Amino acid sequence: QMQLVESGGGLVQAGGSLRLSCAASGSLFEIKDMAWFRQAPGKQRELVAQISSGALTDYVDSVKGRFSISRDNVKNKLYLQMNSLKPEDTGVYYCNRPRAGIGSYWGQGTQVTVSS
Numbered sequence: 440q441m442q443l444v445e446s447g448g449g450l451v452q453a454g455g456s457l458r459l460s461c462a463a464s465g466s467l468f469e470i471k472d473m474a475w476f477r478q479a480p481g482k483q484r485e486l487v488a489q490i491s492s493g494a495l496t497d498y499v500d501s502v503k504g505r506f507s508i509s510r511d512n513v514k515n516k517l518y519l520q521m522n523s524l525k526p527e528d529t530g531v532y533y534c535n536r537p538r539a540g541i542g543s544y545w546g547q548g549t550q551v552t553v554s555s
Contacts, residue, residue, distance in 0.1 A: 440544055441465040443534050448549030455524050459549060461517040461534030469512035474537040475519045477551070479530040488519060489537045501527070524553045 447459040459475070474489035488498045488508040496508050507520040517534050531548040539545070 441468070441471075441536075443544070443546035445532060445534055445546050445549040448532060448551045450552045450554065451524055453525055453553055453555050455553070456520070456522045457524065457551060459519040459521065459532055459534075459551075461519075461546075463515045463517065463534070465515075468515040472537050473508075473510060473517045474535060474539075475506075475508060475517070476533045476535060476539075477528070477530040478533070478548075479527070482530075484533070486537060490517070521551070524551075526553045526555045529553050 442464040444462045445459060447457060449457060451457055470492045472489060472491045474486050476484050476486050478484040487502050488506055490496050490508045490510055498506060505521065505523045509518045521528065529552050531550050533545055533548045535543065535545060
């Protein structure tokens with residue numbers, strides 16, 4: 440089972456930037472599609488960005504043009520560059536496989552707080 444450790448969150452003012460990292464242990468990271476999810480206070484966890492094993496990317500409309508997902512298959516790491524942050528981007532961010540669900544293993548996440 441792939442272990443996931445997210446980092447890089449913090450408190451930032453609206454308009455600022457953060458870069459999140461996800462360290463994935465285990466084998467065959469390079470052939471796995473990966474994604475970033477976020478869970479805002481009082482809301483369900485949602486997928487915000489995903490990247491295929493071939494580095495094709497997709498984003499939820501609310502972050503298009505502001506967020507960029509990338510991966511380093513040598514280091515087994517996943518990244519999320521977040522620019523022009525908005526208060527509505529506040530939440531706990533998690534990395535996982537795109538189809539991960541409630542019953543899946545989840546890391547501890549990293550808190551992102553955007554102040555207005």
